[in-house]
Amino acid sequence: MKESYNPKEIENKWRTDWDEKKLYQVEVDNDKKKYYVLEMFPYPSGRIHMGHVRNYTIGDVTARYKRTRGFNVLHPIGWDAFGLPAENAAIERGVHPAKWTYENIEQMKAQLKKLGYSYDWTREIATCDPTYYKWEQMVFTHMLKKGLAYQKSTTVNWCPSCETVLANEQVEDGLCWRCGSEVELKEMAGWFFKTTEYTEELLEWADKLKDGWPERVLSMQKNWIGKSTGAEIKFKLQEPVGGEESLKVFTTRPDTVFGVTYMSIAPDHPLVEELIKGKPEEEEVQEFVSRVKKQSNLERVAEGTKKEGVFTGAYAINPFTHQSIPIYVANFVLVEYGTGIIMCVPAHDQRDFEFAKQYNLPIRIVIQPEGVELDPHKITEAYVEPGVMTNSQNFSDIDSEEGKEKIIDYIEENGLGEKQINYRLRDWGISRQRYWGTPIPIIYCDKCGAVPVPDEDLPVELPLDIEFTGKGGSPLSKVESFVNVSCPECGGSAKRETDTMDTFVESSWYFLRYASPKDTDGIFDKEEVAYWLSVDQYIGGIEHAILHLLYARFFTKALRDLGMCDLDEPFKNLLTQGMVIKDGTKMSKSVGNIVDPDDMIAKYGADTVRLFIMFAAPVNRDLDWSNEGVEGSFRFLNRVWRLIFDVFEKIEGVKGVVVQLKEISKPAKELLTKTHKTIKKVTEDLDRFSFNTAIAAVMELLNDTSRFEPNGESDLSVLRESVEAMIRLLYPMAPHISEELWHELGYEETLVDKEWITWNQALVQSAAINIVVQVNGKVRGQLTMDPDSDQDQIKEAAFADEKVQSYIEGKEPKKVIVVPKKLVNIVI
RNA sequence: GCCGAAGUGGCGGAAUUUGGUAGACGCGCUGGACUCAGAAUCCAGUGGGCAUUGCGCUCAUGGGGGUUCAAAUCCCCCCUUCGGCACCA
Numbered sequence: 001m002k003e004s005y006n007p008k009e010i011e012n013k014w015r016t017d018w019d020e021k022k023l024y025q026v027e028v029d030n031d032k033k034k035y036y037v038l039e040m041f042p043y044p045s046g047r048i049h050m051g052h053v054r055n056y057t058i059g060d061v062t063a064r065y066k067r068t069r070g071f072n073v074l075h076p077i078g079w080d081a082f083g084l085p086a087e088n089a090a091i092e093r094g095v096h097p098a099k100w101t102y103e104n105i106e107q108m109k110a111q112l113k114k115l116g117y118s119y120d121w122t123r124e125i126a127t128c129d130p131t132y133y134k135w136e137q138m139v140f141t142h143m144l145k146k147g148l149a150y151q152k153s154t155t156v157n158w159c160p161s162c163e164t165v166l167a168n169e170q171v172e173d174g175l176c177w178r179c180g181s182e183v184e185l186k187e188m189a190g191w192f193f194k195t196t197e198y199t200e201e202l203l204e205w206a207d208k209l210k211d212g213w214p215e216r217v218l219s220m221q222k223n224w225i226g227k228s229t230g231a232e233i234k235f236k237l238q239e240p241v242g243g244e245e246s247l248k249v250f251t252t253r254p255d256t257v258f259g260v261t262y263m264s265i266a267p268d269h270p271l272v273e274e275l276i277k278g279k280p281e282e283e284e285v286q287e288f289v290s291r292v293k294k295q296s297n298l299e300r301v302a303e304g305t306k307k308e309g310v311f312t313g314a315y316a317i318n319p320f321t322h323q324s325i326p327i328y329v330a331n332f333v334l335v336e337y338g339t340g341i342i343m344c345v346p347a348h349d350q351r352d353f354e355f356a357k358q359y360n361l362p363i364r365i366v367i368q369p370e371g372v373e374l375d376p377h378k379i380t381e382a383y384v385e386p387g388v389m390t391n392s393q394n395f396s397d398i399d400s401e402e403g404k405e406k407i408i409d410y411i412e413e414n415g416l417g418e419k420q421i422n423y424r425l426r427d428w429g430i431s432r433q434r435y436w437g438t439p440i441p442i443i444y445c446d447k448c449g450a451v452p453v454p455d456e457d458l459p460v461e462l463p464l465d466i467e468f469t470g471k472g473g474s475p476l477s478k479v480e481s482f483v484n485v486s487c488p489e490c491g492g493s494a495k496r497e498t499d500t501m502d503t504f505v506e507s508s509w510y511f512l513r514y515a516s517p518k519d520t521d522g523i524f525d526k527e528e529v530a531y532w533l534s535v536d537q538y539i540g541g542i543e544h545a546i547l548h549l550l551y552a553r554f555f556t557k558a559l560r561d562l563g564m565c566d567l568d569e570p571f572k573n574l575l576t577q578g579m580v581i582k583d584g585t586k587m588s589k590s591v592g593n594i595v596d597p598d599d600m601i602a603k604y605g606a607d608t609v610r611l612f613i614m615f616a617a618p619v620n621r622d623l624d625w626s627n628e629g630v631e632g633s634f635r636f637l638n639r640v641w642r643l644i645f646d647v648f649e650k651i652e653g654v655k656g657v658v659v660q661l662k663e664i665s666k667p668a669k670e671l672l673t674k675t676h677k678t679i680k681k682v683t684e685d686l687d688r689f690s691f692n693t694a695i696a697a698v699m700e701l702l703n704d705t706s707r708f709e710p711n712g713e714s715d716l717s718v719l720r721e722s723v724e725a726m727i728r729l730l731y732p733m734a735p736h737i738s739e740e741l742w743h744e745l746g747y748e749e750t751l752v753d754k755e756w757i758t759w760n761q762a763l764v765q766s767a768a769i770n771i772v773v774q775v776n777g778k779v780r781g782q783l784t785m786d787p788d789s790d791q792d793q794i795k796e797a798a799f800a801d802e803k804v805q806s807y808i809e810g811k812e813p814k815k816v817i818v819v820p821k822k823l824v825n826i827v828i
Numbered sequence: 829g830c831c832g833a834a835g836u837g838g839c840g841g842a843a844u845u846u847g848g849u850a851g852a853c854g855c856g857c858u859g860g861a862c863u864c865a866g867a868a869u870c871c872a873g874u875g876g877g878c879a880u881u882g883c884g885c886u887c888a889u890g891g892g893g894g895u896u897c898a899a900a901u902c903c904c905c906c907c908u909u910c911g912g913c914a915c916c917a
């Protein structure tokens with residue numbers, strides 16, 4: 001055995017060895033329980049960063065550990081290979097996106113391999129490969145036939161910098177999620193997935209997933225879906241306009257309907273024009289509307305934007321009070337939510353209150369809090385809490401929560417409206433005006449309309465011979481050989497759709513494709529999918545809480561309903577890791593605080609990097625990168641190496657398991673106990689993803705083992721046992737050094753397939769235990785006792801303690817609490 | 829505003845699953861050994877205050893209250909930080 005630890009040498013050696021033996025290639029084995037661990041696959045940007053390292057190390061430790069626990073572990077990796085950066089590289093540097101992407105993949109693959117991850121590389125996929133996106137195109141056309149995909153022209157979010165449409169989920173605070181440009185609104189035709197078809201199911205399952213998913217992810221998703229329960233109520237117009245007799249509003253507070261004193265309609269609502277036609281207010285309203293429309297969406301919703309409105313000249317009738325109420329156009333009403341028209345109850349809604357004060361509209365109290373009498377002239381803000389209904393004719397004196405139901409019953413019975421649930425979630429717009437993505441398989445024919453490309457004609461391949469100017473819209477539309485085709489239905493001349501799909505579509509189903517990545521007969525091999533799916537442990541960044549994770553859940557359900565798989569949900573358990581930060585901020589080029597994984601591996605080896613990143617923080621929290629900390633992890637591995645080097649000759653020929661407890665010294669007994677306690681602790685910690693404490697426990701074991709001075713042959717067995725345990729417990733985190741030391745100790749078998757080490761319960765319960773003695777809750781003494789001592793014996797020993805006696809001072813204890821094996825508390 | 833998470837030494841963090849010795853483990857720092865010297869390594873110490881010729885005493889887990897023999901842990905109120913959603917009717 002060499003005296004010094006040389007990570008480079010041993011890491012190369014074992015990586016090659018594991019590779020050559022094809023240890024990580026797995027197959028369906030119906031006699032074995034499967035475990036599917038998956039990390040969110042990377043976008044091939046060219047270099048991996050510490051966030052990747054953290055993500056993939058968590059996955060690898062899990063995969064290695066589960067394998068030693070007897071599971072048939074599927075641990076695949078691939079590339080989320082479509083996307084804008086490749087296209088930008090083409091525009092800026094003239095490199096073809098395909099070339100750029102595949103070169104990046106090669107580079108990153110080499111980096112990942114250096115970290116010693118146990119991937120089954122034979123299952124590698126790249127989403128830009130036609131053999132992958134072919135199936136995506138097929139899913140699209142099948143969804144189309146099932147009504148789960150459709151085309152419509154609507155107002156869309158347009159990013160002027162990316163020159164493409166964005167889905168609602170991809171707009172953050174009015175800015176593009178990728179480049180941060182301000183998003184504009186544009187009227188445009190596009191293709192949509194009907195995510196709203198699954199709103200209720202997505203919500204329902206959000207509850208069922210709560211044992212495996214972090215609460216905050218589920219709560220973000222629920223928030224995003226934004227369910228609100230209420231009613232749609234019809235308000236009759238005083239004079240019909242544009243063929244409409246009445247206006248519909250959505251409200252969550254039907255109990256306040258007697259307090260409605262006006263209505264508001266969104267400025268961009270199509271009915272506005274009809275309402276004002278020929279009225280004296282027409283001009284003023286038009287002016288207001290065009291002024292609001294000129295504002296960007298960002299301005300319109302910005303904090304502090306004044307609530308403004310203008311009277312339309314039209315009136316409606318409150319169906320409950322039969323009073324005539326004015327209709328306003330108001331800038332705070334959104335056309336896309338509910339019906340785009342609202343009933344306004346100034347007494348019980350803060351916005352309505354402010355608006356009413358500004359325009360001198362009447363305020364009518366219809367909910368009273370208990371024990372207080374609200375005065376409409378004196379209140380300074382709306383009362384929005386529940387209370388007792390008042391001024392509400394037959395409904396007065398009813399509790400407002402109960403009143404909601406009663407009002408709904410009433411409107412349903414009298415044809416005035418109905419119970420209604422509204423969601424914030426919209427359908428997913430997937431059309432992108434970009435080149436580097438999956439072509440949407442549609443052919444437009446003047447005679448037959450939008451015709452889906454038949455299955456046998458798929459894939460619609462991206463033409464590779466193409467020019468990138470960065471100007472003038474979608475590059476595909478300029479490739480005539482691509483655009484001009486004959487219609488699959490009538491054979492006449494037709495044109496292809498030139499938009500590509502949102503790249504989030506590829507990542508919505510890749511986890512299923514890993515089960516049978518090379519299948520040419522269909523999207524999935526049903527048996528493989530049935531065996532491997534769902535994903536037992538999914539690991540990734542919290543930033544995908546809504547986007548990717550919601551899309552993937554939707555897509556899985558859609559695939560199920562197309563009969564392509566049998567899954568309700570893709571990911572059984574989800575782990576969201578925190579960010580890797582340095583000096584208090586996220587690592588980024590502009591701040592200049594990037595630590596390059598390659599540099600770290602070159603300096604310390606992969607095991608040190610892996611170990612540090614698992615040790616420095618609990619997985620779900622942000623991790624503060626510290627170069628000194630990495631040194632510490634490197635030091636630790638060196639100490640492990642040196643310990644074994646130092647004792648090597650002594651333990652080389654010794655058996656690792658002690659038989660006769662009688663024969664060993666007291667320190668040896670203590671070390672043996674410590675060893676088995678550590679095995680237990682590390683096992684339990686790995687089971688709950690508490691890697692930092694698992695590593696701390698191994699460090700403690702090293703400290704104790706280093707201090708141990710064996711006395712006799714049997715003591716050496718204990719030493720060997722603790723050394724072996726240390727190596728095996730370290731293996732999932734630091735596989736190379738563990739494998740090397742394991743073989744140095746004379747073993748031929750690989751740790752990759754070695755069954756996980758177990759502890760001996762009898763040894764964990766050590767011969768003597770420490771019992772704390774408290775007087776009035778304060779620690780005043782310690783007892784060393786037999787673990788089998790009964791309450792009376794413990795009590796007796798506690799009172800016998802001199803120091804304890806001095807605190808009791810001869811007084812009669814009021815109470816004595818004995819917690820077996822732990823503590824005595826004497827209350828005086 | 830609504831929803832969610834979190835506040836513990838100089839720093840990262842442990843103990844929260846199960847109420848039971850708060851500060852494991854690591855970093856940093858201080859002193860010592862080795863060395864011509866340094867690096868590396870090893871040993872000792874390291875929450876505050878008091879006592880340090882003893883074993884010790886005392887305060888302390890964002891703040892305030894409560895439950896309990898016993899609270900970092902459970903309950904109530906408040907403060908701060910972070911994340912999500914937000915003129916959503």
